[in-house]
Amino acid sequence: MDYKSKKVIGMGVVTELTGLSERQVRYYEEKGLVFPERTKGGSRKYSFHDVERLVEVATKLEDGWRIQDIKERERRLSAKQRDDLIRGQLNSAFRTFPTKK
């Protein structure tokens, strides 16, 4: 695993890096937007990727989005991506219609 996705960052550093409060960070987890790992004792551990994710979420909230909207939109997007992927696979497998060039 690469540095960006390894879960090694504690809550204190996360709040420093993101500018968010502990409350916010925990709330976003409660709502299913980030998924930290835990130490044996129960402390949260985040990755750099998680940190970027948190900033992205916070930005959208500042823009007036609500958490459920963010999740909903992403659910649709990834569904579309799955569709596009499958469509692409079908196209290259069966070539049901002409491709350009």
Added chain:
Amino acid sequence: MDYKSKKVIGMGVVTELTGLSERQVRYYEEKGLVFPERTKGGSRKYSFHDVERLVEVATKLEDGWRIQDIKERERRLSAKQRDDLIRGQLNSAFRTFPTKK
């Protein structure tokens, strides 16, 4: 700064990642082999680069090196690199002797 050199990792994770004891990690710092940052409260924060460094140090110690030897050897090596760098700069600036090709 990149993920590899950002100091965000606490002692607990460092001991997990390196397999070293807290005692060892602190001792290597005391001897000037790693240079963690600190939180406001005084807790150490390491980078992935530091983690790799610690493993490298531990490996050499297992091979029978002593800390002072490691530091001494590196002092010489970096001195040589400085010399090589300067020599290279002089060569390209003044071309005091013919180069091959």
Added chain:
DNA sequence: TGCAATTTGTCAGATTATCTGACATAGTTT
């Protein structure tokens, strides 16, 4: 050979970091 240095373990006591759960609140939806 004997003494000093090196490296690591361990322990105590103190301090810092983080956790959960609860209540409050301002703003937004329904």
Added chain:
DNA sequence: AAACTATGTCAGATAATCTGACAAATTGCA
């Protein structure tokens, strides 16, 4: 108006980390 959303804050508990000290095994060296 009532319910919901997002966040602040506080208390009490637990986890994580720190420093400083003493011990001990091994190794270097005078």
